[in-house]
Amino acid sequence: MTFHEGTDAELAVAAAQAGAAVVRGRYGTPLTRVQKSAGDFATAADLEAEKTIVDILRHARPHDAVTGEESGHLGSDGAERRWLVDPLCGTLNYAVGNMLVAVNVALRTGSKTIAAASADPFSDEVFWTGGDRAYLRSDGVDTPLTPSPESRLVDVNLDPPFPNAPGFRAVDLLAAPAFTEHFRPRVVSTTLAVAWVAAGRRAAYVTDGHLADSVHFAAGLALCQAAGCVVTGIHGQPLHTGTGGLIAAADPETHAALLAAIRDQSAP
Incomplete structure (x- = not known):
């Protein structure tokens, strides 16, 4: 099969x-750092991985636009189809020898993500969706993703920006009695954790911020939605509306408990 003959989902994978x-x-090798802003940088691995991904996408779908975290926008600004590429989510983890990273590729058509893949380079697992269902590909075998609240583990993103502070502070949520009564916090610092919600390895994921068309979050959000997770903004509103933020929960009960904890935190 060539990339031209494959589906969008197979191309994303x-x-x-x-x-x-x-x-x-490139893991464990000396890596040149490219400073992007205060506290933010890319490595040679980010740049090389993105070039590899973009070359594949541009070859297979020459009329599609691409937005890469490092290279920015390629193709027509008005393109209906746009690929969102995060070549190494968890750069700081990676740069200090931590293997918790993800490689994210998603295809947006209009306002909908119709194909997405989130790859774990070190487990050789790929979480993927063609828009209707979500799967884990391991050793060439696809297994449907099944969300589960059983672990009670909830990842909370503590990286800035925090547009909803002081009404909502992710760090305060970790110590809220309504949170600790039900859940155990984790801080992974890569959107691989969003895919883990879809896969049943986490009960939920919570972050502040405005995430529409985010190269970091598009793939994970598509996976959670296709797997049947409850996905809303930080206050339960439709995703990418109002105050923004994200709650991706394995089931309605987990989602409701997190909403209650957030309401308690923001109450006068």
């Missing part, structure tokens, strides 16, 4: 796997 191979191959 192939591109994410190719990027993951670069990330895996």
Whole structure:
């Protein structure tokens, strides 16, 4: 099968796997850092992985636009189809020898993500969706993703920005009695954790911020939605509306408990 003959979902998987191979191959080697802003940088692995992914996408879908975290926008600004590429989510983890990273590829058509893949370079797992159902591909075998609240583990993103502070502070949520009564917090610092909600490895994921068309979050959100998770903004509103933020929960009960904890935190 060539990339031209494959579906968009298979192309997303192939591109994410190719990027993951670069990330895996460069792990532990000396890496040049490219400063982007205060406290934010890319490594040579980010740049090489993104080039590999973008080359695959542009070759297979030459009329599609691409937005890469490092290279920015390629193709027509008005393109109906746009690929969102995060070549190494968890750069700081990776740069200090931590393997908790993800390679994310998603395809947006209008306001909908119709294909997405999130690859773990070190487990050689790929979480993917063609928009209707979500799967885990491991050793060439696809298994449907099944969300589960059983672990009670909730990842909370503590990276800035925090647009809803002081009404909502992710760090305060970790100590809220309504949170600790039900859940155990985790801080992974990569959107691989969003895919883990879809896969039943986490009960939920919570973050502040405005995430529409985010190269970091598009793939994970598509996976959670296709797997049947409850996905809303931070106050339960439709995703990407109002105050923004994200709650991705395995089931309605987990979602309701997190909403209650957030309401308690923001109450006068």
